[in-house]
Amino acid sequence: MGGKPSFPVQPLPDDRIFVVTGGNAGIGYEMAKWCAMMGGKVVIACRSEVRARKAIEKMQEEFQSEKGKGTKGLTENPKLAVEFMELDLASFTSVLKFCDEFRKSGRKLHVLCCNAGICYSHGRKTEDGFEMMLQVNYLGHFVIIAKLLSTMRASGQDCRVIFTSSIAHDSGIFDLNTLQYDEKFEKHPELEYYSRSKLYQVMQTYEMARRFKDSNITFNSLHPGLVDTEIFNEAESCFDRCCIGCVRKIGAMRTSLEGATTGIELATNPKQKGVSGYYWVDCKQTMSSSTSRDAERQKELWDKTLELIQQYLTDAEKTGLEGK
Numbered sequence: 416m417g418g419k420p421s422f423p424v425q426p427l428p429d430d431r432i433f434v435v436t437g438g439n440a441g442i443g444y445e446m447a448k449w450c451a452m453m454g455g456k457v458v459i460a461c462r463s464e465v466r467a468r469k470a471i472e473k474m475q476e477e478f479q480s481e482k483g484k485g486t487k488g489l490t491e492n493p494k495l496a497v498e499f500m501e502l503d504l505a506s507f508t509s510v511l512k513f514c515d516e517f518r519k520s521g522r523k524l525h526v527l528c529c530n531a532g533i534c535y536s537h538g539r540k541t542e543d544g545f546e547m548m549l550q551v552n553y554l555g556h557f558v559i560i561a562k563l564l565s566t567m568r569a570s571g572q573d574c575r576v577i578f579t580s581s582i583a584h585d586s587g588i589f590d591l592n593t594l595q596y597d598e599k600f601e602k603h604p605e606l607e608y609y610s611r612s613k614l615y616q617v618m619q620t621y622e623m624a625r626r627f628k629d630s631n632i633t634f635n636s637l638h639p640g641l642v643d644t645e646i647f648n649e650a651e652s653c654f655d656r657c658c659i660g661c662v663r664k665i666g667a668m669r670t671s672l673e674g675a676t677t678g679i680e681l682a683t684n685p686k687q688k689g690v691s692g693y694y695w696v697d698c699k700q701t702m703s704s705s706t707s708r709d710a711e712r713q714k715e716l717w718d719k720t721l722e723l724i725q726q727y728l729t730d731a732e733k734t735g736l737e738g739k
């Protein structure tokens with residue numbers, strides 16, 4: 416994986432519980448591994464059990480070699496506490512099942528890393544009728560937060576929600592009339608829809624931070640940099656493949672660990688307790704796009720989102736989102 420982490424490695428209380436969506440690969444893998452190596456109990460919420468179990472095995476091996484290197488601040492436990500739970504963000508049935516099982520397990524939840532994502536959907540729709548990127552990157556995570564908010568609110572001080580967003584949010588067009596991809600468009604504007612899903616995550620960060628100001632939960636979003644992960648494997652056009660190949664060749668991409676650094680800092684550093692409502696790049700609070708900071712539009716997006724997902728939420732969960 417390469418690269419020295421620039422976040423402080425320090426033991427965490429071993430009752431601290433993390434959920435990392437997409438924790439089996441790329442940025443999420445490194446976030447999950449380092450949270451666990453510092454002593455957290457980590458659930459990786461993934462769509463493939465096989466890939467998740469392989470990832471856990473690899474984490475255990477890398478933990479042993481990190482100990483072998485004499486890295487300070489690692490947990491003294493002999494093995495990492497990482498578990499798999501099934502979650503397919505492209506299916507609300509799966510999202511509801513995941514949330515239900517998590518709640519039934521009686522676990523607390525201190526840190527929720529909304530990390531899983533895709534940047535190509537090739538115009539596909541989900542079984543629930545939404546444009547794939549919109550549901551996987553944005554709506555699916557929104558429903559998880561709505562359903563697990565009460566668990567987080569009852570988990571004691573210093574709970575955190577972190578969104579792995581993207582600088583691509585900057586070019587996201589805010590247009591609630593075309594929130595959904597419509598088959599009548601001849602070509603699915605892939606990057607445009609990716610940017611929108613990431614814009615909505617940043618806007619959600621601000622709206623949630625405002626609603627839950629003075630609560631025990633903080634909300635932050637981040638851009639991880641351009642990171643060499645599997646997310647680009649689904650690129651279809653020659654142009655995209657060629658661009659990615661060139662960027663890779665000149666070494667302009669970050670490793671997954673480098674990409675995960677800001678997320679790990681936000682998830683684990685005690686110094687970030689109570690810090691809420693920011694967009695982060697390279698572990699620094701950074702100005703996000705002017706559209707994303709528009710409070711009126713954040714509210715409009717919030718209302719539209721609730722309209723889209725209301726059938727998946729109970730009245731208590733809807734009330735919980737009001738932040739009172």
Ligand SMILES: NC(=O)c1ccc[n+]([C@@H]2O[C@H](COP(=O)([O-])OP(=O)(O)OC[C@H]3O[C@@H](n4cnc5c(N)ncnc54)[C@H](OP(=O)(O)O)[C@@H]3O)[C@@H](O)[C@H]2O)c1
Nearest residue numbers: 437440441442503504505530531532581641642644645646
């Ligand atoms: N890489 C970059 O340059 C970059 C830049 C800006 C932002 N980001 C953001 O960083 C986040 C992590 O991406 P990455 O670069 O680490 O890519 P990655 O290696 O492809 O990891 C993406 C993760 O999301 C999971 N995932 C995809 N669809 C899912 C679904 N329907 N349900 C549940 N999990 C699903 C993947 O699971 P599978 O293994 O099963 O596919 C994988 O674990 C994404 O939100 C991405 O938008 C990445």
